[in-house]
Amino acid sequence: MALIVQKYGGTSVGTIDRIRKVAEKVIRTKRSGNKVVVVVSAMAGKTDELVQLAHQITPSPDPREMDVLLATGEQVSVSLLSIALKDKGVEARSYLGGQAGIVTDDTFGKARIRSIASGTIKKDLDEGKVVVVAGFQGVDEQNNITTLGRGGSDTTAVALAAALKSDYCEIYTDVKGVFTTDPNVYHKARKIKKISYDEMLEMSSMGAKVLQIRSVEFAKKYNVVLHVRSSFSDEPGTIVCQEDKEMENVLVSGVTYNKNEAKVTIKKLPDRPGIAAQIFSEISKANIVVDMIIQTPSAEGGHANLAFTVPTTDYKQTLKITQKLAEELGAGEVVGNKDISKVSIIGVGMRSHTDVASKMFVALANEGINIMMISTSEIKISCLIDAKYTELAVRALHDTFELDKPPNEESL
Amino acid sequence: MALIVQKYGGTSVGTIDRIRKVAEKVIRTKRSGNKVVVVVSAMAGKTDELVQLAHQITPSPDPREMDVLLATGEQVSVSLLSIALKDKGVEARSYLGGQAGIVTDDTFGKARIRSIASGTIKKDLDEGKVVVVAGFQGVDEQNNITTLGRGGSDTTAVALAAALKSDYCEIYTDVKGVFTTDPNVYHKARKIKKISYDEMLEMSSMGAKVLQIRSVEFAKKYNVVLHVRSSFSDEPGTIVCQEDKEMENVLVSGVTYNKNEAKVTIKKLPDRPGIAAQIFSEISKANIVVDMIIQTPSAEGGHANLAFTVPTTDYKQTLKITQKLAEELGAGEVVGNKDISKVSIIGVGMRSHTDVASKMFVALANEGINIMMISTSEIKISCLIDAKYTELAVRALHDTFELDKPPNEESL
Numbered sequence: 001m002a003l004i005v006q007k008y009g010g011t012s013v014g015t016i017d018r019i020r021k022v023a024e025k026v027i028r029t030k031r032s033g034n035k036v037v038v039v040v041s042a043m044a045g046k047t048d049e050l051v052q053l054a055h056q057i058t059p060s061p062d063p064r065e066m067d068v069l070l071a072t073g074e075q076v077s078v079s080l081l082s083i084a085l086k087d088k089g090v091e092a093r094s095y096l097g098g099q100a101g102i103v104t105d106d107t108f109g110k111a112r113i114r115s116i117a118s119g120t121i122k123k124d125l126d127e128g129k130v131v132v133v134a135g136f137q138g139v140d141e142q143n144n145i146t147t148l149g150r151g152g153s154d155t156t157a158v159a160l161a162a163a164l165k166s167d168y169c170e171i172y173t174d175v176k177g178v179f180t181t182d183p184n185v186y187h188k189a190r191k192i193k194k195i196s197y198d199e200m201l202e203m204s205s206m207g208a209k210v211l212q213i214r215s216v217e218f219a220k221k222y223n224v225v226l227h228v229r230s231s232f233s234d235e236p237g238t239i240v241c242q243e244d245k246e247m248e249n250v251l252v253s254g255v256t257y258n259k260n261e262a263k264v265t266i267k268k269l270p271d272r273p274g275i276a277a278q279i280f281s282e283i284s285k286a287n288i289v290v291d292m293i294i295q296t297p298s299a300e301g302g303h304a305n306l307a308f309t310v311p312t313t314d315y316k317q318t319l320k321i322t323q324k325l326a327e328e329l330g331a332g333e334v335v336g337n338k339d340i341s342k343v344s345i346i347g348v349g350m351r352s353h354t355d356v357a358s359k360m361f362v363a364l365a366n367e368g369i370n371i372m373m374i375s376t377s378e379i380k381i382s383c384l385i386d387a388k389y390t391e392l393a394v395r396a397l398h399d400t401f402e403l404d405k406p407p408n409e410e411s412l
Numbered sequence: 413m414a415l416i417v418q419k420y421g422g423t424s425v426g427t428i429d430r431i432r433k434v435a436e437k438v439i440r441t442k443r444s445g446n447k448v449v450v451v452v453s454a455m456a457g458k459t460d461e462l463v464q465l466a467h468q469i470t471p472s473p474d475p476r477e478m479d480v481l482l483a484t485g486e487q488v489s490v491s492l493l494s495i496a497l498k499d500k501g502v503e504a505r506s507y508l509g510g511q512a513g514i515v516t517d518d519t520f521g522k523a524r525i526r527s528i529a530s531g532t533i534k535k536d537l538d539e540g541k542v543v544v545v546a547g548f549q550g551v552d553e554q555n556n557i558t559t560l561g562r563g564g565s566d567t568t569a570v571a572l573a574a575a576l577k578s579d580y581c582e583i584y585t586d587v588k589g590v591f592t593t594d595p596n597v598y599h600k601a602r603k604i605k606k607i608s609y610d611e612m613l614e615m616s617s618m619g620a621k622v623l624q625i626r627s628v629e630f631a632k633k634y635n636v637v638l639h640v641r642s643s644f645s646d647e648p649g650t651i652v653c654q655e656d657k658e659m660e661n662v663l664v665s666g667v668t669y670n671k672n673e674a675k676v677t678i679k680k681l682p683d684r685p686g687i688a689a690q691i692f693s694e695i696s697k698a699n700i701v702v703d704m705i706i707q708t709p710s711a712e713g714g715h716a717n718l719a720f721t722v723p724t725t726d727y728k729q730t731l732k733i734t735q736k737l738a739e740e741l742g743a744g745e746v747v748g749n750k751d752i753s754k755v756s757i758i759g760v761g762m763r764s765h766t767d768v769a770s771k772m773f774v775a776l777a778n779e780g781i782n783i784m785m786i787s788t789s790e791i792k793i794s795c796l797i798d799a800k801y802t803e804l805a806v807r808a809l810h811d812t813f814e815l816d817k818p819p820n821e822e823s824l
Contacts, residue, residue: 016468053492056428058499065498068506069491072484079481080465086477087470094480099555143511 003125003166004029007039007135007157011174012231013077014044022231023084025172026130030090035125037164039135039157040081042073063108067137067147071097074134074153082132092130095121097137097145102156104138104146111146112214113138113155116163125164133160151212158215162222169224171211176230177237178203178210180403181255186395188404192253193236196243199253200226202346202380216240243348251356252347252401257390259341261291262315263372264322265307268298268332275329276306282321288314292342292373292384303332307373309384312338340372341390344382345397357381363400369393415537415578416441419451419547419569423586424643425489426456434643435496437584438542442502447537449576451547451569452493454485475520479549479559483509486546486565494544504542507533509549509557514568516550516558523558524626525550525567528575537576545572563624570627574634581631583623583640589649590615590622590640592815593667598807600816604665605648608655611665612638614758614792628652655760663768664759664813669802671753673703674727675784676734677719680710680744687741688718694733700726704754704787704796715744719785721796724750752784753802756794757809769793775812779804 006026013019022040030036050069054061061069078094085092101117121131135153138146148155154171161169176191178200183189195203197220204213210228219226219240229237247253269275276295283290293308310318315338323334343364350356360381364371369392373384385393398404418438425431434452442448462481466473473481490506497504513529533543547565550558560567566583573581588603590612595601607615609632616625622640631638631652641649659665681687692702705720722730727750735746755776762768772793776783781804785796797805810816 016465020469050488053428053488054495057432057492057496061495062498065491065494065506068508069488069495072487075484075487076462076465076481079477080469082477083466083473083481084469086474094477096480096557145508 001033001035002168003035003037003164005037005039005157005161005164005166005169007153007169007171008041008231009153009171009173010041010044010046012172013040013081016080019077019080019084022081022172023088025231026085027088027090030130037121037125037131037133037160037166038081039133039153039160040074040077041135041153042077046073046076064144067108067145070147071134071137071145074136078132078134085130085132090130091128092132093124094132094134096134097156098139098143100133100160102138102159104140104148106140106142106144106146108144108146110149111138111140113148113159116159118160118163121160122164148214149212151209151215154212154215155218158218158222158224158226161224162218167223167225169219169226171226171228172231173210173228174230174232175210176233176235177228178240178254180253181394181398182257185257185391186398188398190404190406192238193406194239194241194247195253196247196348197240198243198379199247199346199348200240202344202377203254203256211240246407247348248352249349250347250407251349251353252345252403253349254346255343255394255397255401255403256346257341257343257394259387259390260312261309261340261342261384262312262318263307263309263337263340263384264315264318265305265335265337266322266326266331267305267335268300268303269306269326270330271297271302271304278329279306279322279325282325283310283318286314286317286321288318292375292382294373309340309342309373339387340384341387341393342382342384343390343393343397344380345401346380348379350379350381359400360397363396364393367392367396413445413447414580415447415449415576417449417451417569417573417576417578417581419565419581419583420453420643421565421583421585422453422456422458424584425452425493428492431489431492431496434493434584435500437643438497439500439502442542449533449537449543449545449572449578450493451545451565451572452486452489453547453565454489458485458488476556479520479557482559483546483549483557486548490544490546497542497544502542503540504544505536506544506546508546509568510551510555512545512572514550514571516552516560518552518554518556518558520556520558522561523550523552525560525571528571530572530575533572534576560626561624563621563627566624566627567630570630570634570636570638573636574630579635579637581636581638583638584643585622585640586642586644587622588642588645588647590652590666592665593806593810594669597669597803598810600810602816602818604650605818606651606653606659607665608659608760609652610655610791611659611758611760612652614756614789615666615668623652658819659760660764661761662759662819663761663765664757664809664815665761666758667755667806667809667813667815668758669753669755669806671799671802672724673721673752673754673796674724674730675719675721675749675752675796676727676730677717677747677749678734678738678743679717679747680712680715681718681738682742683709683714683716690741691718691734691737694737695722695730698726698729698733700730704785704794706785721752721754721785751799752796753799753805754794754796755802755805755809756792757813758792760791762791762793771812772809775808776805779808781805
């Protein structure tokens with residue numbers, strides 16, 4: 001008898017009819033002889049609706065109260081799914097985050113799970129009940145309701161799988177799995193059968209919205225195998241698991257893009273030690289995360305140009321901070337650019353192959369695309385380009401690394 | 413510095429704009445130097461909407477899960493009101509039933525409050541915070557969410573007032589107070605300035621929907637003065653408090669009616685000891701509450717006719733049970749009647765005046781209204797009549813006892 005954690009996203013429980021279908025899926029899994037824990041998100045559109053209600057009062061609602069509000073979305077889902085399960089004669093029991101023993105820190109709106117006291121759930125499972133847990137939420141140590149941020153239900157599911165020592169977590173969503181690139185951008189995008197945690201992490205952080213990053217980190221840490229799949233078909237999706245030999249044979253697994261960054265350049269910055277540190281510590285104080293950084297000597301000498309990227313949501317504030325600093329430091333003008341895009345290739349195979357980067361640069365050059373910045377990790381190369389070339393770049397890279405061909409055929 | 417508990421009903425928080433208005437009222441009370449606890453209901457229509465969602469799945473949803481679902485209504489209200497208060501610069505903090513320490517029994521859907529651990533709330537109040545509590549809900553001893561039944565927010569408010577040793581609880585609602593009778597039935601209905609707990613209890617149980625009965629019982633037990641008033645004006649409403657001399661001078665305080673009962677008659681019941689007990693114990697086993705009962709010897713002798721009333725919601729089931737019993741006991745036919753109405757007059761003055769009942773019977777006779785059954789308590793007389801005469805009877809009784817005249821003028 002296996003213990004399976006299933007997570008159903010907002011679209012999967014978006015209507016009463018879909019909730020009924022989820023109930024049927026859960027019952028099939030249960031009747032195949034498994035213990036089942038189901039984690040559900042709020043019904044599609046519900047969270048936005050609640051946010052909108054609060055924004056009718058004020059543009060910046062209190063974070064603690066916001067979490068109290070948002071947590072109702074998942075509460076509605078767990079009760080409705082449990083009602084549907086019980087109506088079909090299956091013993092089920094709903095749990096809110098707090099009731100499921102999920103304790104987080106007190107960062108309202110993006111809390112992190114600290115511990116899960118899963119005793120009650122285990123007891124219910126042993127008694128043959130289906131356990132239905134509200135995703136996305138927990139309580140802090142003072143019993144205040146907290147939420148885990150957008151996509152947090154994924155993390156709830158994986159954390160529960162880890163706590164219950166289940167080694168298998170199914171993430172049901174409205175897409176068929178993880179693709180080599182965004183199918184809306186390139187029709188040749190192919191569903192990936194198996195991908196490593198590290199690649200998935202890079203993909204998530206690069207803008208692929210299939211899984212919350214934190215959930216992949218959890219899965220990697222506790223070695224929980226994830227199966228990302230569609231709730232509207234029985235077709236297998238994408239397995240996210242530990243790296244294996246097979247994966248290393250693949251040079252590049254996917255191409256991603258991210259249009260949500262903006263570039264800021266400080267010109268003619270006096271070239272003395274500690275000055276970059278001063279700038280980035282001011283920006284970090286404002287809770288803004290800087291991504292790519294490049295410093296080049298200016299033509300005149302004795303000065304440098306410093307360019308970096310930040311999320312577009314923090315762009316305005318970054319400009320303000322930077323302009324003030326530039327004046328204080330006697331630097332030149334500050335130039336901003338929102339029309340940029342970051343295109344990345346990801347693959348564990350890069351570790352053992354040296355020519356991947358040059359292949360990428362050539363592919364972009366062949367299309368006449370200028371690279372403004374480059375950043376690399378062990379398994380990822382990112383290039384900052386003009387936003388208007390995003391789709392062109394994605395398609396060129398997808399073709400160059402032949403991502404439309406399944407890796408099995410390649411290795412034959 | 414006084415401690416005031418304010419309760420706002422569903423209509424009072426029915427829109428974002430009204431929530432803002434409630435916030436202003438709360439702030440005024442706070443700035444007048446009071447400690448304020450606010451209890452809120454779900455936004456008007458919300459609870460029905462949730463019930464309807466569940467009923468799309470099944471006509472008889474699981475009671476435990478139903479409470480999980482319904483509790484979200486008040487959760488949304490407390491968060492939105494707290495957001496509005498904080499936005500206006502007032503420190504506020506929302507509490508769900510369980511967070512507020514409200515522990516109930518485990519009768520889902522109509523749980524009764526067992527205890528309130530109000531330590532955290534007291535601390536918040538001492539720190540100058542406005543405390544916003546979700547009405548209508550609590551948790552049982554296993555930390556399952558429970559709800560207190562329709563109108564349960566009144567009970568939450570009064571119970572909190574009692575627990576916090578506040579002697580004053582304002583119930584803000586969409587009517588101006590308690591009236592001598594339903595203003596929709598008789599335009600001469602007058603707002604009552606002051607009424608005793610016992611009269612209010614009789615009025616509530618007789619169909620006046622201003623307050624949940626349980627809340628009045630709590631108020632009486634802990635001597636909490638209630639002020640029932642409109643949230644849309646600053647006009648004083650009705651004070652519900654302990655009986656005083658002034659009240660005793662009033663013969664009748666109000667006229668109520670209840671169309672939600674049905675009458676069942678068992679004909680030719682063998683007239684032997686214990687037979688009525690047998691019938692009513694069967695009915696009570698089905699959790700059906702019998703109201704009025706009358707037994708008359710049948711014309712033939714040796715038999716009796718037994719008639720009684722039950723809530724219309726239990727009518728069908730009662731007929732079924734009764735018909736089965738009648739067969740077993742060798743009784744005659746069972747006759748049901750849903751077209752009946754119970755009209756009552758209520759007043760603590762009745763205790764010291766003997767002619768009230770006869771005045772009532774004469775008033776009804778003068779209108780040609782036949783009385784099918786009569787039941788009395790110390791401060792109430794009820795008559796069962798044909799439903800079509802309800803409004804006529806109410807108006808006749810209101811005139812007979814001159815309820816349109818304020819009692820002060822009467823005693824001058």
